[in-house]
Amino acid sequence: MRGVAIIGCGMTRFGKLERGLVDLLVEASLAAITDAGASERGFDAIYVGNMCSGELNGVTGVASVLADRIGLLPAAADRIENGPASGGSAVKAGFMAVASGIHDLVLVAGGEKMTDTPTGRLADVISTLLHPYEYACGATLPSLGALLARMYMEKYGVRRESISLVAVKNHKNGSLNPYAHFQKEITLDDVLNSPVVAEPLRLYDVCPVSDGAAALVLCPAERASEFTDTPVIIKGVGHATDVQSVTERDDPTVLSALRVASEKAYEMAGVEPGDVDVAELHDAFTILEVVQSEDVGFFRKGEGARAVEEGETWLGGRIPINPSGGLKARGHPLGATGVAQIVELTWQLRGEAGRRQVEGAEVGLSVNFGGFGNSILVHILERR
Amino acid sequence: MRGVAIIGCGMTRFGKLERGLVDLLVEASLAAITDAGASERGFDAIYVGNMCSGELNGVTGVASVLADRIGLLPAAADRIENGPASGGSAVKAGFMAVASGIHDLVLVAGGEKMTDTPTGRLADVISTLLHPYEYACGATLPSLGALLARMYMEKYGVRRESISLVAVKNHKNGSLNPYAHFQKEITLDDVLNSPVVAEPLRLYDVCPVSDGAAALVLCPAERASEFTDTPVIIKGVGHATDVQSVTERDDPTVLSALRVASEKAYEMAGVEPGDVDVAELHDAFTILEVVQSEDVGFFRKGEGARAVEEGETWLGGRIPINPSGGLKARGHPLGATGVAQIVELTWQLRGEAGRRQVEGAEVGLSVNFGGFGNSILVHILERR
Numbered sequence: 107m108r109g110v111a112i113i114g115c116g117m118t119r120f121g122k123l124e125r126g127l128v129d130l131l132v133e134a135s136l137a138a139i140t141d142a143g144a145s146e147r148g149f150d151a152i153y154v155g156n157m158c159s160g161e162l163n164g165v166t167g168v169a170s171v172l173a174d175r176i177g178l179l180p181a182a183a184d185r186i187e188n189g190p191a192s193g194g195s196a197v198k199a200g201f202m203a204v205a206s207g208i209h210d211l212v213l214v215a216g217g218e219k220m221t222d223t224p225t226g227r228l229a230d231v232i233s234t235l236l237h238p239y240e241y242a243c244g245a246t247l248p249s250l251g252a253l254l255a256r257m258y259m260e261k262y263g264v265r266r267e268s269i270s271l272v273a274v275k276n277h278k279n280g281s282l283n284p285y286a287h288f289q290k291e292i293t294l295d296d297v298l299n300s301p302v303v304a305e306p307l308r309l310y311d312v313c314p315v316s317d318g319a320a321a322l323v324l325c326p327a328e329r330a331s332e333f334t335d336t337p338v339i340i341k342g343v344g345h346a347t348d349v350q351s352v353t354e355r356d357d358p359t360v361l362s363a364l365r366v367a368s369e370k371a372y373e374m375a376g377v378e379p380g381d382v383d384v385a386e387l388h389d390a391f392t393i394l395e396v397v398q399s400e401d402v403g404f405f406r407k408g409e410g411a412r413a414v415e416e417g418e419t420w421l422g423g424r425i426p427i428n429p430s431g432g433l434k435a436r437g438h439p440l441g442a443t444g445v446a447q448i449v450e451l452t453w454q455l456r457g458e459a460g461r462r463q464v465e466g467a468e469v470g471l472s473v474n475f476g477g478f479g480n481s482i483l484v485h486i487l488e489r490r
Numbered sequence: 491m492r493g494v495a496i497i498g499c500g501m502t503r504f505g506k507l508e509r510g511l512v513d514l515l516v517e518a519s520l521a522a523i524t525d526a527g528a529s530e531r532g533f534d535a536i537y538v539g540n541m542c543s544g545e546l547n548g549v550t551g552v553a554s555v556l557a558d559r560i561g562l563l564p565a566a567a568d569r570i571e572n573g574p575a576s577g578g579s580a581v582k583a584g585f586m587a588v589a590s591g592i593h594d595l596v597l598v599a600g601g602e603k604m605t606d607t608p609t610g611r612l613a614d615v616i617s618t619l620l621h622p623y624e625y626a627c628g629a630t631l632p633s634l635g636a637l638l639a640r641m642y643m644e645k646y647g648v649r650r651e652s653i654s655l656v657a658v659k660n661h662k663n664g665s666l667n668p669y670a671h672f673q674k675e676i677t678l679d680d681v682l683n684s685p686v687v688a689e690p691l692r693l694y695d696v697c698p699v700s701d702g703a704a705a706l707v708l709c710p711a712e713r714a715s716e717f718t719d720t721p722v723i724i725k726g727v728g729h730a731t732d733v734q735s736v737t738e739r740d741d742p743t744v745l746s747a748l749r750v751a752s753e754k755a756y757e758m759a760g761v762e763p764g765d766v767d768v769a770e771l772h773d774a775f776t777i778l779e780v781v782q783s784e785d786v787g788f789f790r791k792g793e794g795a796r797a798v799e800e801g802e803t804w805l806g807g808r809i810p811i812n813p814s815g816g817l818k819a820r821g822h823p824l825g826a827t828g829v830a831q832i833v834e835l836t837w838q839l840r841g842e843a844g845r846r847q848v849e850g851a852e853v854g855l856s857v858n859f860g861g862f863g864n865s866i867l868v869h870i871l872e873r874r
Contacts, residue, residue, distance in 0.1 A: 107591040151729075160545045160571075166618045167573035170865040173731040180750045182729035183865060184579045187544075187569040189551035195568045199583060206590035207491040208727065234550045343592065345535075345566035347557040366564045481554040481567060 109327030110204045111337040112487070114142025115449040120318035120437035121287040127156070127163040127219040130319035131172050134442075135215045138321035139176075142333050150209035151182040155196030155216035156441035157189055161231045162223050172215065182209070189235045190390070192216065193320070193444025194345075194474030194483030200324045201340050210325060216445030217319030228315065235477045237351040248312060250352055250478045251391035252304035258359045258393060259306070262408030266306045270297040271414045272392035273310045276428050279421060280435025282462035285446075287316045287437030311392040316437030320446035330490070336456045341469075342375030342486035344368055350480045363482040364401040364473060371471075372403070375486040379403030382425060382486075383467040384454045386447035388475035389432040395419075398473050399427060402484070421462060429454060429462045444474035448485060455489040493711030494588045495721040496871070498526025499833040504702035504821035505671040511540070511547045511603035514703035515556050518826075519599045522705035523560075526717050534593035535566040539580030539600035540825035541573055545615045546607050556599065566593065573619045574774070576600065577704070577828025578729075578858030578867030584708045585724050594709060600829030601703030612699065619861045621735040632696060634736055634862045635775035636688035642743045642777060643690070646792030650690045654681040655798045656776035657694045660812050663805060664819025666846040669830075671700045671821030695776040700821030704830035714874070720840045726759030726870035728752055734864045747866040748785040748857060755855070755868040756787070763787030766809060766870075767851040768838045770831035772859035773816040779803075782857050783811060786868070805846060813838060813846045828858035832869060839873040 116137025118130050125133070131154065139145055154169040165171060169183035188195035193216030200214035220228060233241055240250075255269060274294050280286035292310060300309035323333075330337035344367035352358050372378060379402065387402070389395035396410035404425050405413050413419055419427040430436045430450040433443060451470035453459045470487045500521025502514050509517070515538065523529055538553040549555060553567035572579040577600030584598035604612060617625055624634075639653060658678050664670035676694060684693035707717075714721035728751035736742050756762060763786065771786070773779035780794035788809050789797050797803055803811040814820045814834040817827060835854035837843045854871045 157550060158544060160542060160615065160618055164618050166541060166571065166615075167861050167865060169572065170731045170861060171734055174734045174864065179732060180730035180747060182582075183572070183731045184583070185571040187550065187571055188553065188567070198566075199568070199586070202583075202586040202590045202592055205592065206586045208586055208589065231544065231550075234544055234548050346564035347536075347554045347567045348563065350555055350558045363564060477551050477554060480558065481551060 107205045108207055110201050110324055110340045111327040111330035112322050112452050113325050113330050113333040113337055114138045114144060114323035115452045116141050117285055117320035117446055117449050118318050119285050120316045120439060122221045123317040127159055127165060127217055128171055128175060130219060130317060131215050131217040132175050134217065134319035134321040135172065135176055135213055138323050142323035144211065144323055144333060147211055149178045149181045149211050149213055151203050152178060152213045153196040153199040154185045155193035155445055156185055156218060157187055157192045158218065158231055163219050188481055189476035190440045191444055191474040191476030191481050191483050192441040197445060197448055197485060198343050198345060198483060201343055204324050204326055212324045213321060214324060214445060215319060215321040216442040218439035218441045219317050220315050220439060221317050240351055240353065247478060248307060249304045251393060252307045254358060255306050255393040258397065261359055264411045267294060268411035268415050269392050269396055270294060270311055272389060272395045273297045273434055275414060275420050276389060276432040276434040279429050279462055280431025283431050283436060286431040286435050287314055288435045307391055313390045313433035313438040316439045318437060318439040318442045320442050320449045322445060322448060337490050338452045338455045339488050339490055340485060341488045342371035344371030344484040346482060348480045350477060352478055359397060361397060361401045361479045361482065363479060364398060367482045367484040368402045371484040371486050377469055377486060382469050382471045384429060384451065384464040384470045385425060385427050386430060386450055386472045387427055388473050389428060389434050390438060394475065395427060402473055426464045429459065429464055444483065447472040447474060451487050455487055491589045492591055494585050494708055494724045495711040495714035496706050496724065496836050497709050497714050497717040497721055498522045498528060498707035499836045500525050501669055501704035501830055501833050502702050503669050504700045504823060506605045507701040511543055511549060511601055512555055512559060514603060514701060515599050515601040516559050518601065518703035518705040519556065519560055519597055522707050526707035528595065528707055528717060531595055533562045533565045533595050533597055535587050536562060536597045537580040537583040538569045539577035539829055540569055540602060541571055541576045542615055547603050572865050573860035574824045575828055575858040575860030575865050575867050576825040581829060581832055581869060582727050582729060582867060585727055588708050588710055596708045597705060598708060598829060599703060599705040600826040602823035602825045603701045604699050604823060605701050624735060624737065631862060632691060633688045635777060636691045638742060639690050639777040642781065645743055648795045651678060652795035652799050653776050653780055654678060654695055656773060656779045657681045657818055659798060659804050660773060660816040660818040663813050663846055664815025667815050667820060670815040670819050671698055672819045691775055697774045697817035697822040700823045702821060702823040702826045704826050704833045706829060706832060721874050722836045722839045723872050723874055724869060725872045726755035728755030728868040730866060732864045734861060736862055743781060745781060745785045745863045745866065747863060748782060751866045751868040752786045755870045759870040761853055761870060766853050766855045768813060768835065768848040768854045769809060769811050770814060770834055770856040771811055772857050773812060773818050774822060779811060786857060810848045813843065813848055828867065831856040831858060835871050839871055
């Protein structure tokens with residue numbers, strides 16, 4: 107298998123943006139291509155991670171449209187859809203394309219345009235991720251998040267305040283990230299006094315609806331020096347699926363797909379959880395960051411919330427999580443997120459993350475979460 | 491790059507079916523897994539080719555749902571969307587997964603459930619493939635097909651009857667295919683007297699709206715003998731993109747993306763057009779089979795219609811095209827088609843195609859066509 111390097115990355119600011127999906131993908135893609143110094147090169151393939159271009163934006167075959175719009179014809183172009191993990195899956199597709207030897211210079215972009223869809227319609231579209239029987243019983247993604255939080259709190263004797271500290275931390279990080287949807291710090295009281303979404307989750311425990319796009323340029327590791335002095339290598343990729351129905355899971359506080367995916371990624375990368383210097387986890391709800399930080403192996407089960415309380419996952423802590431602000435503060439344009447996580451890690455590993463830089467970071471890990479944890483991707487990156 | 495073998499295949503009958511999308515994918519997948527003798531094996535990954543699961547069927551993350559439904563957890567699962575070429579792109583994704591070494595045993599499925607969507611709504615969804623400016627000017631896929639036919643007839647001095655013979659041939663082939671949507675022969679007069687869709691295309695020049703699914707099992711070529719004595723090898727893969735806007739093309743009677751994609755596939759496979767024994771082309775409109783048979787290198791430009799007239803592309807001819815009945819008679823459930831083409835070629839190369847068998851076929855080629863030719867995939871298969 108050929109080694110695969112990230113030689114360029116870029117993204118739009120996330121937020122409520124006055125541009126369409128294709129425009130967002132174009133902006134992020136051109137930024138990544140420019141960053142790679144590859145504007146004059148012929149690209150072989152494009153993978154676009156996107157969940158709802160047809161449902162929300164009236165575009166299908168969006169990857170071909172992007173190839174046309176940015177002048178990368180006749181590059182092969184495919185859209186990869188894996189719910190909110192579409193971005194991570196697109197990175198994996200790009201990885202496979204280069205690793206297999208079928209393509210050399212590959213663009214991976216992820217994007218979603220969500221804010222111009224009315225909330226009710228958006229909720230309907232996003233609910234297509236749920237098991238139909240659970241949806242019929244009233245489940246929504248936030249209500250499943252709330253049930254998970256309640257179950258976790260009871261099982262491990264954790265207070266809701268500890269979980270909500272994730273939002274405080276991630277807003278603080280977001281305030282240091284010029285690409286974040288929210289660049290404003292909040293207090294624990296702000297979270298606790300925000301409107302209820304689904305008890306115990308309040309508005310500030312939940313990620314916003316955002317527009318945005320992010321992109322990467324990949325090439326064979328042995329050719330990276332043609333483009334950059336600071337290549338970042340995709341060392342490990344793990345991807346696993348769990349039962350869709352949350353009620354069928356033995357212990358819903360354990361994300362089995364994450365355990366399998368991270369095990370595969372660690373093995374492939376030849377690293378262990380303790381080797382990871384910085385991580386981007388999928389904090390669509392605050393509780394998800396806590397649970398993921400355990401199932402990815404950073405903390406023992408039931409210890410993730412304590413780690414937030416004790417500062418271990420804050421910038422300057424033992425294993426900073428979501429220095430970008432995460433989904434909570436950077437925002438969560440569904441298909442963009444998995445790519446944006448890897449853009450952030452690339453910046454971190456290159457030492458280009460500005461005021462939110464994790465000093466000396468050499469190994470980064472991302473978790474992108476699809477459905478309600480029924481499809482999870484883990485990527486492990488290393489600076490060369 | 492590791493060699494990749496097809497070790498199992500299966501499909502549903504195509505047509506107006508009383509089952510949902512996931513049920514169709516399940517049926518085809520289980521048929522392919524059974525055919526591979528892999529029912530007791532653990533699968534590593536699943537790729538689903540599908541264009542409109544969200545828009546038409548209210549399901550996103552359908553690949554994860556399929557993994558769950560057929561008991562292939564924790565296999566990685568992704569949906570690949572590339573318009574009507576989604577199936578071909580899913581086959582390519584499965585190929586890359588095995589070729590790269592990241593996955594060993596891989597299921598590729600393609601499916602679409604279309605017939606329970608009202609025609610007007612379906613037309614709206616399919617029109618999301620068009621360039622927005624051309625759509626605003628009244629273009630639809632059939633009207634673009636009609637313009638192409640008209641331009642081709644004038645440029646090369648071809649009569650419409652010659653083009654419509656494609657429908658007669660493909661219905662004859664479909665009458666020999668128990669999986670075909672239409673298993674009934676038609677005459678040239680039937681085509682010429684059928685209702686006008688967009689002059690010169692009449693109803694029988696145009697593929698039907700169908701439901702259906704098809705599936706393949708792939709593994710590394712060196713492991714194929716664990717499963718089967720008749721592996722079929724994916725020798726060449728080509729995939730290219732053209733401008734979306736048909737009016738921007740130098741010569742719309744030439745499918746540039748097909749020329750690039752087929753050149754790549756021939757080079758990778760180490761074969762030439764004259765080596766191909768059987769082909770499945772994307773005859774969504776009769777004119778498309780004619781044009782593709784030229785741009786893929788079987789005939790000189792302007793000679794494709796004559797070849798149909800002279801029997802060269804019929805069963806028993808020099809290069810039989812669409813022995814399955816093609817999109818015209820087998821049917822065209824969008825995301826299923828690219829996979830079904832490769833299922834048909836696998837049966838042909840194994841000598842299992844029954845009354846439509848192309849005798850002694852050793853090399854097969856498929857063309858899957860996305861948008862209005864702005865994304866095209868070519869696969870070349872060889873029996874070992």
